[in-house]
Amino acid sequence: MCGIVGALSKNAQKIVLEGLSRLEYRGYDSAGLAVQSENGTVHTRKATGKLAALRAEIEQNPLPAAALAIGHTRWATHGSATTVNAHPHSSHGPAPKVTVVHNGIIENYEELKAELKAEGYTFVSETDTETLPCLLSWALAQGQSEAEALALLTTRCRGNYAVLAVVEGAKGTRLLATRRGAPLCLGLGKGGENFVASDPLALASVTDKFVYLEDNDTVVITPEKTEVRDASGTPVTRPVQVLNLADDMAGKQGYKHFMLKEMMEQPAVAARILEAYTKDGEVQLPLTAAHAAAPAITIVACGTAYYAGMVGGYMLEELAEVPTQADVASEMRYRKKPYPKGGLMIVVSQSGETADTLAALEHAKAAGQTIIALTNVTTSSIARAAHVVIDLMAGREVAVASTKAFLAMVLVLQLVALKLAALNGQQNAATVASHLKDIHLLPMHLMNILAEAPKWEPIAEKLASAKNPTHSMLYLARGMLTPLAYEGALKMKEITYIHAEGYASGEMKHGPIALVDETLPVVNIAASNDGLFEKTISNLKEVEARHGQIILIVDEEGAKQLSYPSPTPQIPGSYPAPTHPYLIITPSVPRLLLPYTHLLPLQFLAYQTAVFKGTDVDQPRNLAKSVTVE
Numbered sequence: 032m033c034g035i036v037g038a039l040s041k042n043a044q045k046i047v048l049e050g051l052s053r054l055e056y057r058g059y060d061s062a063g064l065a066v067q068s069e070n071g072t073v074h075t076r077k078a079t080g081k082l083a084a085l086r087a088e089i090e091q092n093p094l095p096a097a098a099l100a101i102g103h104t105r106w107a108t109h110g111s112a113t114t115v116n117a118h119p120h121s122s123h124g125p126a127p128k129v130t131v132v133h134n135g136i137i138e139n140y141e142e143l144k145a146e147l148k149a150e151g152y153t154f155v156s157e158t159d160t161e162t163l164p165c166l167l168s169w170a171l172a173q174g175q176s177e178a179e180a181l182a183l184l185t186t187r188c189r190g191n192y193a194v195l196a197v198v199e200g201a202k203g204t205r206l207l208a209t210r211r212g213a214p215l216c217l218g219l220g221k222g223g224e225n226f227v228a229s230d231p232l233a234l235a236s237v238t239d240k241f242v243y244l245e246d247n248d249t250v251v252i253t254p255e256k257t258e259v260r261d262a263s264g265t266p267v268t269r270p271v272q273v274l275n276l277a278d279d280m281a282g283k284q285g286y287k288h289f290m291l292k293e294m295m296e297q298p299a300v301a302a303r304i305l306e307a308y309t310k311d312g313e314v315q316l317p318l319t320a321a322h323a324a325a326p327a328i329t330i331v332a333c334g335t336a337y338y339a340g341m342v343g344g345y346m347l348e349e350l351a352e353v354p355t356q357a358d359v360a361s362e363m364r365y366r367k368k369p370y371p372k373g374g375l376m377i378v379v380s381q382s383g384e385t386a387d388t389l390a391a392l393e394h395a396k397a398a399g400q401t402i403i404a405l406t407n408v409t410t411s412s413i414a415r416a417a418h419v420v421i422d423l424m425a426g427r428e429v430a431v432a433s434t435k436a437f438l439a440m441v442l443v444l445q446l447v448a449l450k451l452a453a454l455n456g457q458q459n460a461a462t463v464a465s466h467l468k469d470i471h472l473l474p475m476h477l478m479n480i481l482a483e484a485p486k487w488e489p490i491a492e493k494l495a496s497a498k499n500p501t502h503s504m505l506y507l508a509r510g511m512l513t514p515l516a517y518e519g520a521l522k523m524k525e526i527t528y529i530h531a532e533g534y535a536s537g538e539m540k541h542g543p544i545a546l547v548d549e550t551l552p553v554v555n556i557a558a559s560n561d562g563l564f565e566k567t568i569s570n571l572k573e574v575e576a577r578h579g580q581i582i583l584i585v586d587e588e589g590a591k592q593l594s595y596p597s598p599t600p601q602i603p604g605s606y607p608a609p610t611h612p613y614l615i616i617t618p619s620v621p622r623l624l625l626p627y628t629h630l631l632p633l634q635f636l637a638y639q640t641a642v643f644k645g646t647d648v649d650q651p652r653n654l655a656k657s658v659t660v661e
């Protein structure tokens with residue numbers, strides 16, 4: 032989603048452009064940059080589309096030498112992706128002219144706009160952002176200090192935001208910043224330089240020292256120092272964190288796409304998690320008997336993390352026997368939910384910055400729940416707000432479509448379930464050790480499945496072809512594998528733009544079966560040992576009877592029992608429909624490993640189809656890696 036970078040340095044423009052390019056993976060649809068030259072004037076360049084377009088614009092209309100620059104990648108919310116709506120935005124009206132970049136949403140912007148119009152300001156864009164430079168300009172014109180003007184933003188603006196501002200004609204090189212809800216951190220330079228960004232990664236090549244700002248902090252940044260004040264206006268010192276971002280900066284390492292690289296890393300991710308969190312047949316996580324005594328658990332997350340949370344919910348109920356409910360954060364944050372006394376909330380988020388997930392966390396925290404955060408970024412807002420933080424250890428995930436983080440989430444949730452089960456007595460030491468013995472074989476099973484992936488390309492080629500006239504797919508599964516149907520369908524629609532729906536197989540008769548004809552690809556996810564095999568296969572037969580194009584992901588033993596000819600001579604997408612399903616066979620594994628072994632083919636099916644379709648695999652249209660607005 033939107034990215035912010037600011038630099039006070041003699042290389043400001045270069046550093047900001049490079050910083051923005053490091054944030055490209057997050058998803059955006061326009062970009063812009065402003066510099067303040069030595070005489071205090073501010074010059075802005077903007078372009079729609081990728082950063083290359085902004086670089087081209089700057090090449091055509093070069094900017095003056097400057098020791099201050101602010102830049103932005105915009106993911107459109109208020110107003111479409113046009114040059115006028117792109118950031119930076121400047122105030123138009125009474126002096127001083129203020130220019131800002133902004134992440135987040137100013138919810139009461141209409142009300143502010145009306146007030147500021149009455150003060151003589153005019154507006155040129157459709158954005159909510161444009162109110163910010165005008166409000167700052169107005170406050171400064173009233174004689175307020177920079178810190179007071181920033182404080183006015185925090186009191187007058189509703190919503191979440193991170194803002195950088197520069198004031199035309201200001202004495203010296205000075206950058207103003209504030210945040211609420213949306214992330215913003217200072218990067219401390221070696222002397223004569225300072226930086227600020229919405230993600231430390233943007234500044235990885237210029238510093239390793241960062242200061243995370245708290246909600247409603249206001250900051251005046253000069254090349255020599257950073258003056259932070261808290262919400263009450265009192266000067267404060269926030270802790271400096273040294274981050275080693277070298278691994279995060281590693282590129283595709285020879286893979287065609289980040290998504291492929293990240294899928295291939297999954298055995299290593301599983302091994303890393305097991306190495307960190309298990310020892311001598313026990314789970315080692317910072318959970319206590321008090322956590323295990325919780326009468327109920329709520330899991331909140333968004334997107335892929337939500338589906339991982341759903342799988343985790345099945346595991347927590349089965350292993351630890353604690354009633355567990357997973358819900359999407361955007362709903363949970365507004366529910367009038369009677370949280371149980373002593374309840375746990377498990378918050379699952381790869382980025383740790385998802386706005387709805389953070390809000391759901393705060394909602395439950397205020398209701399007295401103990402918050403356990405599972406996140407891939409242990410310095411994130413969600414990590415900082417939680418009572419207990421568990422690192423997902425997936426390594427930085429760059430592709431918008433999440434793969435290795437999903438696997439890490441499910442695996443860590445499984446370990447949480449085992450730990451709570453050991454603590455609350457639902458599993459004894461022997462059963463925990465036996466589960467862990469099975470789980471330790473996971474990296475090997477995953478490697479074996481990855482080696483099979485090229486075999487599935489012919490299906491993907493057909494799915495990508497124009498011969499898939501419905502341009503739609505159905506994914507079906509039961510029990511603990513049902514969230515995989517949702518996740519498989521999500522992956523497919525995210526990166527191929529083929530409409531795909533995930534359904535619990537048992538629900539098929541209640542609607543989706545109406546879609547089935549000889550043109551509809553239906554992915555069935557089945558396992559011989561999940562206790563639901565016969566029922567799943569009955570649903571598959573119902574699709575078969577209506578000549579649906581079946582892709583069956585099934586374990587080796589299940590495939591044997593079904594005795595379809597294999598390899599299948601015809602593949603889905605052939606007409607008339609094949610007489611029997613196309614089989615993707617996974618290894619026979621203990622039941623609680625099925626969510627992992629059945630996951631990989633789903634990821635690859637989406638990836639390979641996208642490659643055949645020629646869509647932008649790593650940065651699909653309209654999507655953002657980290658959704659920092661509601």
Ligand code: G6P
Binds near residue numbers: 380382655
């Ligand atoms: C966005 C991403 C998804 C991700 C979701 C939740 O929609 O595109 O891949 O699953 O946000 O993100 P989180 O960082 O909270 O896991």
